[in-house]
Amino acid sequence: MARPSPARPADLNPDRSLATIEVNGITKTYRTRTGAVNALAEVDCTIKRGEFVSLLGPSGCGKSTLLRIMAGLSSSSSGSVIIDGNPVIRPQTQLGIVFQSPVLLEWRDTLGNVMLQAEARGIDRRVALETANRLVKQVGLAGFERKRPSELSGGMQQRVAICRALLHDPDIVLMDEPFGALDALTRDQMNVDLQHLWAQGEKTVVFVTHSIPEAVFLSDRVLVMSPSPGRIDLGLRIDLERPRRLATRDSPQFAAYCSQIRNAFTKRGVLREEPLA
Structure with missing residues (x-):
């Protein structure tokens, strides 16, 4: 069986001159009634322009928190995020x-939900409607x-949410486990469709997932996070x-990448060969 090459420093932090997202020493601590909860601990990574990068890790490891900090929707306790040379200090x-739930307005139809983006941003309606129709066809x-x-399946609703996120043609798309609630067959199709959209648009995508095969299938690099407090344990380039x-999932090389990631989780105790006594 072919084996992927071991993780290299460049797989975690590629040339910063090519970076579009730089994450520098991010920590996050939540204050609760019962004490402090450390969600993230000294996270560093660099994401190049045009890359598809997955954040992969167990529940509670801080993947979604890190994504929200990148988006400026949450603040870090220390460290910084820089996007295109500018520090992230606000949304x-x-x-x-794209969030885990499609978050669609029930009283609006498909185009109406996609066009919410245009209305919020003041985009010319005629131009936005042309783009919305094109995106709807593409997905x-x-x-x-x-x-x-209410007349759409879960997969269809998530396609609407993806169209809405792409309407203003962003260079960077952050996706927080968008396919987690879908059945296996629909999720497979969404993986294929998302890859196609990404290849057409030359966008930088940061994708949060719990699924090892999904991360390997979609990504240029997979950043494997440890259990809480989340750190990046492994940066793996997917060649x-x-x-x-x-059918790529049936290849020996695909299996080898998945095995390397599973081994990393096994060493951390996230996965066990034997059930709990």
Whole structure:
């Protein structure tokens, strides 16, 4: 079986002259009634322009917290995030963000929900409507433009949310486990569709997931996070030919990448070979 090369420093922090996102020593501590909770501890990573990078780790390791700090939706306890040379000190309106839930307005149809982005940003309606129709077709929702969320499946609703996030053509898209609630077959199709959208748009994507195969399938690099407090334990470059097809998951190299990540989780005690007594 072919084995992937071991993680290298460059897999965690590539050339900073090519960076679009720099994360420098980020920590996050929450104050609770019962004491302090350390969510993130000294997280450092660099994401290059045009990369697809997955943050992969167990529940509670701070993946979503780190993503929110990148977006300026949460503050860090220490450290900094720099996007395109500018420190993140407030919500970043130039980004596209896709959350775990589609967060659609029930009284609006598909196009109406996508167009919320244009209304919030003051984008010319005619131009935005052309873009919205194009995106809806690209994600396979042609014919569903006038359907309301209650008339769409979970996968369709998440496609609407992705279109809304892309309407203003952001250079960076942050995705917080957008396919976690979908059934396995729909999730596989969404992985293929997302790869296609990313390849067309040349965007930088940071993607949060619990799924090892999903991270390997989608990513140029996978950043593996430790249990709480979250740190980046492993930066793994995924050298699989694109475009990747579902059959790619049957290849020995794909299996080797997944095995290397599972071994990292096993060493940390996240995964166990034996059940608890």
